[in-house]
Amino acid sequence: TNYYVTVIDAPGHRDFIKNMITGTSQADCAVLIVAAGVGEFEAGISKNGQTREHALLAYTLGVKQMIVGINKIDSSDPPYSENRYNEIKKEVSGYIKKVGYNPDSVAFVPISGWVGDNMVSPSSNMPWFKGWNIKRKNGATKKDEEKSGTTLLEAIDAIDPPARPTEKPLRLPLQDVYKIGGIGTVPVGRVETGVLKPGMVVSFAPHGLTTEVKSVEMHHESIAEASPGDNVGFNVKNVSVKDIKRGNVCSDSKNSPALGAVDFEAQVIVMN
Structure with a gap:
């Protein structure tokens, strides 16, 4: 990798959503993991599913970059199914677009955490996968750019680094x-x-x-x-x-120390 990467493991279980909010609020990019197993993806993307809730929370909390890891691709039916990958990519793209993400700027990577496919090095089990390609505006230069790769690690490497306002007072x-x-x-x-x-x-x-x-x-x-x-x-x-x-x-303490606010404006999202 080209960067120091701090991984914040936000829990996926609905009982720990407050912990997920705490972790996500610090992130520059979300890696949304969806399961390719039979029935698993459908449960996550259903009306009350965790895939939907986590994507919405990530965007709401200001995480404007996303990578989608289509995990357990080895346990799809049949294993390493191109059709299953395309089906999930289409469905997730449609949902995250509604949330506010541009699917063209999101890398969709078929992976297997268990076997190691496409995590760090390209997998030989998916010859049909020609890699991911994203288009976006660079945060620093404001110019259009394209990035491409095959693995999840390469997708993490392609994250647009956040602005570093070192000249402002410490917060x-x-x-x-x-x-x-x-x-x-x-x-x-x-x-x-x-x-x-x-x-x-x-x-x-x-x-x-x-x-x-x-x-x-x-x-x-x-x-x-x-x-x-x-x-x-x-x-x-x-x-x-x-x-x-x-x-x-x-x-x-010597350069514009932080003070309590008298009032502030907030965007409030109410979730059911």
Whole structure:
């Protein structure tokens, strides 16, 4: 892969939809997995199915890029069926278009997680599959572009990287706060704007607690600077895990620190 990729495994079960919302809200791209097994796809795409709900939630939560993995293609009838792939692609394309996605910009990849088909290297079990092809506008250049490939890994590599507004003041919403033995309090979250560095004095909105950042880690490695899009953990001085919590916003105390809003406008989606 050309990038560091943070995989957020959002649960698919309807009982854990709140966890799925938490995970999806941090993502740049959704990988929607649909099952090609007999009856499985039909259950997911049915009126109350999880495929429908997850696609709608992803778009609603601002995840505007999508990859569709048509999984268990080895257990279709017959195995590795081109007709089943085309049937699912047509049905899912129609639904995600209604949600707001442009199917032309979505890679549809027939895969088998169990066997490994088309996950990292092209499969020899599907000679009919000539690869995926997408057309979209590049987020940075605003120019039309095309990307193509065969595997799920290549589709992930083709994600349009998010804008990195490093010049704006730091904003880092906390996803969780951990107490780690021998280190102390470690808040984690994704940098939305600005940069986070060791030695920086940060404050946490809305209560305004101020502290110094001792270290910043990403993918278990210490880094000198975290930029927008980076999922990081950072160690803070003299702060208890009881003092800060998920939902607090970390910002630079010396550069336009975050404040509580008097009011705000929201788009509200009501789901049955």
